[in-house]
Amino acid sequence: MVSSQVKIGFIGFGNMASAMADGWIASGKVPAGHLYACAGHYDALVERTASRGMNACHDASEVVTASDVVVVAVKPYLIEGVLAPVAGLFAGKTILSVAAGWKSEDYERVIPGTHHLSTVPNTPVAICEGVIACEAAHTLDAGEYTLLNELLGLLGTVVEVESRLLSVAGTVGGCSPAFIAMVIEALGDAAVKYGIPRAKAYAMVSQMVAGTAKLQLATGQHPGAMKDAVCSPGGTTIRGVAALEEAGMRSAFIKAIDAIEG
Structure with missing residues (x-):
């Protein structure tokens, strides 16, 4: 799969998620219509997604079902409660975490056996000039790893670091x-x-x-x-x-x- 074909869903659509969406749209490589999102306040979400040409979803299960790549962009303390109920829907999906402090081992504890990569991007991804720190430890297969690196590369510079350095990076x-x-x-x-x-x-x-x-x-x-x-x-x-x-x-x-x- 190439970036122009992939469907990306955001669980949580705050500042970082919207910056990533803006960057992907600005890159010209990811159609806005291939982007999905859910958030706590649906009415506000509809406004924010409609202005970008994206799709608003009512909940996490709708996002996961619609997407090939699922971006986990909720506050760290919410992750377990949000992901556990939809754990059974992640088969064949690739998980991209942008939640600070959550590493590969944390996702293995909450949704074991899934394919995930933990990252920490910054807000200049909105104009494709960001820095994205990626954890070297992950559970992706070769194809998924290539796809996520291609997608993240559209947003700026990707820097891979050891798990112990992900926080400071x-x-x-x-x-x-x-x-x-x-x-x-x-x-x-x-x-x-x-x-x-x-x-x-x-x-x-x-x-x-x-x-x-x-x-x-x-x-x-x-x-x-x-x-x-x-x-x-x-x-x-x-x-x-x-x-x-x-x-x-x-x-x-x-x-x-x-x-x-x-």
Whole structure:
């Protein structure tokens, strides 16, 4: 099966599930009509799916029945209660988990014998620029593994990690967009302080962040070397770097990850 033929169902249709749906639709490879979803509030779900050309389902059993790939996108504490009643419907289905903290061993405990892969994506999947951390341990066969990698590859960069690293990989990839948004907001405020209109400030800063990231990916340069390349001896940039170091910028980012993982 190829991505254009597969039918994908979401159990839960919150921010992450809708971002994935938007990304698949935007890719042009997965027709909106091949996407199904159920959620706690059906009326609101109908509005959200209809605007995308998707199909609204009343419950998890309807989603599983309609789909080839089932995306588990409910809160972790709800998973067991949602999946156990429909466990008998998963024969021939592929399960893609996007629930933080749930690994292969957890799914084997709740719905043993099913074919599943645990992942942690981030919200830029909505524009096919995401990072998707995938657990190396899974129960997929070769064909299913190829299909899910193809589907996830449409949404961004897929990074496979050991089970013990899935949490921190998901934290760095999944939570950091919030941190970078704060950086964009702060630099935008600084630009506004000196007279640049806010919309232009955000456009400049966001493009700077995107361009810097793309440059690193394209060249493979160490971030420190990229920083050094902008810092002339006695120049303006090195003074800004010194101020950030004095303010503990690096330590603050590391502590943010510690706060989540700790």
